[in-house]
Amino acid sequence: MRRRQQPPLPKRHGLDPARLRLPEDGQWATIRDHLVERLPRVPAARIDELLREGGIVDLEGPLAPDAPYVPGGAIWFHRDLPVETDVPFEIDIVYRDDAILIADKPHFLATIPRGQHILQTALVRLRRDLELPDLIPAHRLDRATAGLVLFVIDPARRGAYQTMFHKRVVRKEYEAIARFDPELELPRVVHSRIVKERQVLKAFEVPGEPNAETHVELLEHRDDLGRYRLRPSTGRTHQLRLHMNGLGIPILGDDFYPELTDKPVDDFTRPLQLLASAIEFTDPVTREPRRFETKRTLQAWHDPQGWAGR
Numbered sequence: 001m002r003r004r005q006q007p008p009l010p011k012r013h014g015l016d017p018a019r020l021r022l023p024e025d026g027q028w029a030t031i032r033d034h035l036v037e038r039l040p041r042v043p044a045a046r047i048d049e050l051l052r053e054g055g056i057v058d059l060e061g062p063l064a065p066d067a068p069y070v071p072g073g074a075i076w077f078h079r080d081l082p083v084e085t086d087v088p089f090e091i092d093i094v095y096r097d098d099a100i101l102i103a104d105k106p107h108f109l110a111t112i113p114r115g116q117h118i119l120q121t122a123l124v125r126l127r128r129d130l131e132l133p134d135l136i137p138a139h140r141l142d143r144a145t146a147g148l149v150l151f152v153i154d155p156a157r158r159g160a161y162q163t164m165f166h167k168r169v170v171r172k173e174y175e176a177i178a179r180f181d182p183e184l185e186l187p188r189v190v191h192s193r194i195v196k197e198r199q200v201l202k203a204f205e206v207p208g209e210p211n212a213e214t215h216v217e218l219l220e221h222r223d224d225l226g227r228y229r230l231r232p233s234t235g236r237t238h239q240l241r242l243h244m245n246g247l248g249i250p251i252l253g254d255d256f257y258p259e260l261t262d263k264p265v266d267d268f269t270r271p272l273q274l275l276a277s278a279i280e281f282t283d284p285v286t287r288e289p290r291r292f293e294t295k296r297t298l299q300a301w302h303d304p305q306g307w308a309g310r
Contacts, residue, residue: 007076008057013119014127017076028069031056042080050077085266087120094148094292099285100161101126101135101151102292107271111140111149116265122149139165142238144255147174147276147294160284165235171280173231174240177273177300178249180218180226187217190243194236202256203238205246212236214243227301229277240274252300252307269309273300 009017020038028034032051036044047056054062056077063075089106096102103122110117113124127135138150138161152158164170191210196203213233220227226249230240238257244250245257252273255261275298280291299307 008059008061009076009078011127011133012078013081014124014133015078015113015118017078020075020077022070022073022075024072026069026071031063031067031069031075032065034069046080081118082116084116084118084120088268091122091125092295094295096153099152099154099157100138101130101132101153102279103149103151104294104296105141105146105149105276106296107144107146108268110143111137117143123151126151138162139170139235141276142272144253144272145174145274145276146271146296148279148292149276150279157285164281164284168233168235169281171231171278172276173229173278173280175219175275175277175298176228176230176240176244176251177298178226178228178244178251180221180224181247181249184247184249186228187215190214190216190246192243192246194239194242196237202260203236203242205242212239212243214240216243216247225301225304227298241272270307271299273298273307 007017007019022031022034026034028037032047035042035047035056039047048065050056051063051065056063056075058070058073058075087106087109089109091106091109092104094102094104103126105111105122110121111123113121118124123135123137127133132153134155135151135153136155136158138152138158141147141149150161152161191213192205193208193210194203194212195206211234215231215233217229217231218226219229228244230244232239241251241254241257245254250257253270254272255263275294275296278291278293280289282288283290
């Protein structure tokens with residue numbers, strides 16, 4: 001197996017530096033010229049500043065502002081971080097040993113760095129706060145969804161735990177709060193074909209052979225609210241939200257389905273009432289049965305007026 005090349009820059013905020021491979025057929029005179037063209041969203045003045053400060057390096061060390069272009073080479077640097085809004089909720093640790101960590105993620109906190117969410121993510125917080133620089137998630141949850149995420153501590157065991165999720169041998173349970181419809185026959189298994197296009201926020205159910213399956217069960221109801229257990233057999237983007245919406249009972253607090261709502265990133269009211277409540281699997285290393293359950297609850301069920309802001 002080919003060993004991953006270690007970057008010549010240390011992690012910053014728990015994040016590896018960006019690595020750029022220099023094209024073999026490049027005709028640029030300097031690395032600076034290439035970066036100005038390659039990174040159009042980064043001002044040329046910022047690239048010059050990074051070069052002056054020694055912030056762009058190759059395997060030999062910091063590159064000079066006039067460093068010549070080297071076809072087929074590689075360079076590393078830390079990307080500038082976006083301005084982020086602090087997510088004022090804590091991550092709970094449900095379980096930890098030498099190999100894995102089970103985190104209980106709050107609503108509004110992304111699992112991994114992406115787009116405008118970098119430091120305010122579960123991965124970066126846990127790497128920093130627990131001093132676990134090699135921590136990596138075996139799967140992920142949407143930013144809007146709360147609940148259990150399995151992280152791998154031991155790099156040698158990453159593949160074993162990540163493969164469980166790829167092979168869909170992990171049994172996952174979710175809890176959701178939505179409108180109660182006495183005419184809806186439950187439990188039932190929902191099948192549909194879901195597609196998600198790059199750069200498009202919403203996913204869609206389309207005609208064709210199903211690629212998504214969810215078991216939907218009503219646990220209890222009172223007045224016009226229902227508490228549901230959702231057990232997905234597949235892991236399509238926004239699958240649970242789409243399937244509940246398709247049944248005519250969209251999950252409370254859903255800003256995507258049925259209609260996309262432009263909610264400010266610093267608005268922490270009315271969280272999506274979807275919770276990854278349990279994960280169960282046979283440990284691929286120890287072969288022991290494992291089951292973990294969340295300690296969180298969904299506010300709209302226990303305090304509907306508080307959740308609605310009344």
